[in-house]
Amino acid sequence: MKELQTLLERLPFVYQIINEQNPVITHMTTDSREVKAGALFACIKGYTVDGHDFAQQAYDQGAVALLVEHELTDSPLVQIKVKDVFRVLSFLANEMYDYPTNEMHMIGITGTNGKTSITYILEEIFKKNKQQTALVGTIQMKIGDKSFPIKNTTPEPSYLFNSFQAMKQANVDHCMMEVSSHALEEGRVRGIDFDIAVFTNLTQDHLDYHPSMMDYRLAKERLFQQLGNRYDPVRPKYAVINADDAYAEHFIHATSQPVVTYGLTPASDLYATDIQLSATQTQFTLSGMVDEVRITSKLIGKFNVYNMLAATATALKSGVSMNVIKAALESLPGVKGRFQSVQTNTHYSVIVDYAHTPDSLKNVLETIQTFATGKIYCVVGCGGDRDKTKRPLMAHVSETYSDVTILTSDNPRTEDPETIIKDMEKGLESSNYVVEIDRKQAIHRAIDLARESDVILIAGKGHETYQIIGRETYPFDDYQVAHDYLEKRLGD
Numbered sequence: 001m002k003e004l005q006t007l008l009e010r011l012p013f014v015y016q017i018i019n020e021q022n023p024v025i026t027h028m029t030t031d032s033r034e035v036k037a038g039a040l041f042a043c044i045k046g047y048t049v050d051g052h053d054f055a056q057q058a059y060d061q062g063a064v065a066l067l068v069e070h071e072l073t074d075s076p077l078v079q080i081k082v083k084d085v086f087r088v089l090s091f092l093a094n095e096m097y098d099y100p101t102n103e104m105h106m107i108g109i110t111g112t113n114g115k116t117s118i119t120y121i122l123e124e125i126f127k128k129n130k131q132q133t134a135l136v137g138t139i140q141m142k143i144g145d146k147s148f149p150i151k152n153t154t155p156e157p158s159y160l161f162n163s164f165q166a167m168k169q170a171n172v173d174h175c176m177m178e179v180s181s182h183a184l185e186e187g188r189v190r191g192i193d194f195d196i197a198v199f200t201n202l203t204q205d206h207l208d209y210h211p212s213m214m215d216y217r218l219a220k221e222r223l224f225q226q227l228g229n230r231y232d233p234v235r236p237k238y239a240v241i242n243a244d245d246a247y248a249e250h251f252i253h254a255t256s257q258p259v260v261t262y263g264l265t266p267a268s269d270l271y272a273t274d275i276q277l278s279a280t281q282t283q284f285t286l287s288g289m290v291d292e293v294r295i296t297s298k299l300i301g302k303f304n305v306y307n308m309l310a311a312t313a314t315a316l317k318s319g320v321s322m323n324v325i326k327a328a329l330e331s332l333p334g335v336k337g338r339f340q341s342v343q344t345n346t347h348y349s350v351i352v353d354y355a356h357t358p359d360s361l362k363n364v365l366e367t368i369q370t371f372a373t374g375k376i377y378c379v380v381g382c383g384g385d386r387d388k389t390k391r392p393l394m395a396h397v398s399e400t401y402s403d404v405t406i407l408t409s410d411n412p413r414t415e416d417p418e419t420i421i422k423d424m425e426k427g428l429e430s431s432n433y434v435v436e437i438d439r440k441q442a443i444h445r446a447i448d449l450a451r452e453s454d455v456i457l458i459a460g461k462g463h464e465t466y467q468i469i470g471r472e473t474y475p476f477d478d479y480q481v482a483h484d485y486l487e488k489r490l491g492d
């Protein structure tokens with residue numbers, strides 16, 4: 001609980017106070033539905049909805065102050081009027097929740113692919129090192145072993161900083177978080193005292209939100225500019241960068257802090273060589289920052305070697321020994337919805353993966369090619385109300401790297417699923433593909449078609465347990481759908 005005046009004392013923004021009062025603030029939120037007595041309600045202008053329209057509801061539910069971009073003449077509440085609510089909110093939330101990240105080891109991971117897997121690999125490493133962990137990302141927020149639901153990969157600041165405070169109270173030493181380009185653009189993570197910032201890679205994604213690849217890159221670079229903003233002599237800061245990515249140099253130059261690189265050649269500080277892939281394991285030799293060590297992991301694919309390199313470099317710079325890191329890399333069973341094998345009693349394989357960008361789909365299919373001896377089936381769709389330019393590219397990758405493409409719905413949202421599939425078809429050269437709009441039927445169809453030694457990839461939704469059609473969210477789980485159908489067929 002803090003008086004409003006105390007919260008505003010250090011605010012480094014120009015602001016205007018309307019209806020001057022100094023109430024005690026108990027919590028902050030951007031959602032009127034979550035307002036309780038004593039709330040500061042921050043009015044966020046969305047694309048379709050404007051939070052300012054919910055100020056009355058917030059007042060009725062007990063809000064005592066508003067953070068606004070324009071004056072609400074009808075409201076009797078004290079209003080802090082600023083130019084950009086989102087940017088100011090991260091500072092206010094930081095102050096409200098007592099700068100919770102200043103004493104935790106904060107690791108921020110950005111890039112198009114690999115963020116989720118790296119947070120889970122790091123969690124396994126730090127747990128093996130007997131440290132208290134927390135994790136923020138696409139699948140969930142975790143404090144220790146407790147899970148909390150999450151609306152966004154990187155939540156809005158009031159929820160985020162409140163959660164950091166809960167982590168601090170739970171004595172968390174290490175927090176690994178995915179940092180999305182949207183969050184960096186909107187200023188959701190400003191004020192977080194990151195100790196290590198990791199850059200994985202940059203390929204086409206979110207070009208509905210960012211006007212260009214340059215804009216997308218510049219958003220991600222902000223994480224590295226932010227690194228070390230708060231001087232801390234006890235805890236040196238590091239940027240951990242995938243040197244093999246075409247954009248690596250930009251990120252190296254974006255930071256003023258020491259850089260550690262990783263990759264697949266000795267030009268990097270930490271590197272992997274002699275990679276051997278199979279359907280059940282990945283082996284590679286780690287060198288550079290450590291004495292040569294051979295790793296055998298259940299995380300499949302070359303892209304997972306990169307993820308393990310990122311996690312290893314980060315853990316080494318966090319003071320974990322290579323013995324502990326090796327034990328963690330070798331014990332991690334896998335990450336939900338990331339190259340996850342559906343347990344089958346069949347002679348063909350079914351794999352569920354979150355790949356929803358052209359590059360990640362290519363990586364996953366190339367990995368399957370290294371061990372598949374039969375045909376490869378790819379069940380794939382694209383999200384509605386999102387980047388349309390990647391639709392033909394996704395279909396093209398599927399056609400190029402698999403034998404049979406089955407086009408289906410992802411989360412069509414408010415778009416017509418047939419229109420999305422038509423956009424995807426523009427990327428196909430041959431007419432040898434299947435269209436099945438109903439995702440469940442598409443998965444069943446792939447299973448019906450598969451024969452011994454074939455591999456089915458169900459791409460795009462990974463860990464998600466829902467499908468968004470229109471404005472409704474329905475329960476849907478690729479893994480469960482495939483698993484149930486396989487069981488049924490075995491029983492028939």
Ligand SMILES: CC(=O)N[C@H]1[C@@H](OP(=O)(O)OP(=O)(O)OC[C@H]2O[C@@H](n3ccc(=O)[nH]c3=O)[C@H](O)[C@@H]2O)O[C@H](CO)[C@@H](O)[C@@H]1O[C@H](C)C(=O)N[C@@H](C)C(=O)N[C@H](CCC(=O)O)C(=O)O
Pocket residue numbers: 030031032033043044045046047048049050051052054151152153154155180181182183186
């Ligand atoms: C779908 C989408 O892009 N939505 C964005 C849009 O929201 P919108 O127009 O739908 O409006 P809204 O956010 O629902 O509502 C505006 C405000 O009114 C409030 N409200 C709304 C209803 C109500 O009854 N009461 C109320 O107070 C909401 O809590 C919110 O504060 O405008 C908002 C302001 O700019 C964005 O924050 C919001 O991003 C949402 C949170 C979102 O889901 N964005 C996605 C694209 C995102 O950020 N994704 C990234 C990347 C994921 C990845 O890497 O793949 C992420 O970090 O998750």
